[in-house]
Amino acid sequence: MPKTIFGKTKNEYINETPRSKLRGISTKDLSNNNAASSEVFTLRENKLYNRMSTKNIQVNNIDEQNPSRKGPVLVVGGLFIVFEGIDGTGKSTQLHLLAEKLQQLGYAVVSTREPTDGPFGQKIRELFVDRGVASQEEELELFIADRDQHVQEVIVPALADGCVVVCDRYYLSTVAYQGANGMDTEFIMKKNNDFPVPDLAIILEIEPAQGIHRIQNQRNENPNTFENEANLRKVAAIFSLMQHPYITRIDAADSVENVHQQVLSVVEKTLAHKTIQTVRN
Numbered sequence: 213m214p215k216t217i218f219g220k221t222k223n224e225y226i227n228e229t230p231r232s233k234l235r236g237i238s239t240k241d242l243s244n245n246n247a248a249s250s251e252v253f254t255l256r257e258n259k260l261y262n263r264m265s266t267k268n269i270q271v272n273n274i275d276e277q278n279p280s281r282k283g284p285v286l287v288v289g290g291l292f293i294v295f296e297g298i299d300g301t302g303k304s305t306q307l308h309l310l311a312e313k314l315q316q317l318g319y320a321v322v323s324t325r326e327p328t329d330g331p332f333g334q335k336i337r338e339l340f341v342d343r344g345v346a347s348q349e350e351e352l353e354l355f356i357a358d359r360d361q362h363v364q365e366v367i368v369p370a371l372a373d374g375c376v377v378v379c380d381r382y383y384l385s386t387v388a389y390q391g392a393n394g395m396d397t398e399f400i401m402k403k404n405n406d407f408p409v410p411d412l413a414i415i416l417e418i419e420p421a422q423g424i425h426r427i428q429n430q431r432n433e434n435p436n437t438f439e440n441e442a443n444l445r446k447v448a449a450i451f452s453l454m455q456h457p458y459i460t461r462i463d464a465a466d467s468v469e470n471v472h473q474q475v476l477s478v479v480e481k482t483l484a485h486k487t488i489q490t491v492r493n
């Protein structure tokens with residue numbers, strides 16, 4: 213007897229049930245039937261949205277009103293790209309430009325960031341006002357707890373769905389910032405051992421004084437308690453010593469467009485090692 217769902221075989225259930233109710237069915241099962249794959253994917257995007265209530269997750273919407281549009285381009289096992297570097301390097305701008313470009317190319321992109329807007333991320337943001345309210349150890353634990361939830365609820369499911377995940381800061385930031393705060397960098401790395409290793413970590417490099425200048429003049433913000441120049445010099449020094457095969461360094465003092473072109477070139481090379489599936493409508 214094949215396994216049944218509400219008295220129907222899986223295929224009967226998929227074919228006869230409205231798309232909006234088809235939760236928990238894998239993309240593989242759905243792409244076997246005649247359903248418009250873009251719709252299928254939107255369904256899974258909604259599932260992602262529901263997992264962690266953080267405002268910063270953005271998934272590209274496949275346009276269901278436009279049937280001529282191709283379905284998403286999926287990466288088998290996903291592609292995990294993180295942007296790293298000191299404050300004021302333009303990480304968020306570059307992340308946004310990359311996400312937009314990948315979406316145009318048809319990839320299913322999840323843009324996210326750490327600290328998140330989840331419960332631990334909100335506690336972390338309180339430290340930006342007064343870092344003295346937590347000990348070094350407590351500060352580290354908050355970043356790890358925030359990452360743990362982020363990885364479980366957003367990053368791993370999105371990669372399993374074949375998305376490109378682009379994340380603004382990840383564990384190399386913890387090594388650099390909590391290392392600059394006096395914690396042992398090897399100890400910090402060990403605390404992050406269980407989290408997925410990114411396919412690509414782009415470290416944007418800039419002189420700390422220029423980073424502070426950008427925060428003040430371009431964002432019109434006052435540097436927070438993590439962003440004073442002496443601290444950023446220590447953070448930059450730790451970033452500069454990191455050696456992992458997945459790290460690429462880019463000079464962020466160059467123009468936005470030039471940096472973007474360099475980012476694209478390294479992402480293309482990383483994608484070349486992945487298996488891509490184009491899902492057609």
Ligand code: TYD
Nearest residue numbers: 299326327355381382385386389390438439
């Ligand atoms: P930032 O990227 O500036 O976030 P936002 O634009 O939302 O303010 O990151 C906030 C600060 O958090 C930044 O100064 C670096 C710090 N940080 C750590 O100290 N450790 C970490 O693990 C992470 C992810 C960030």
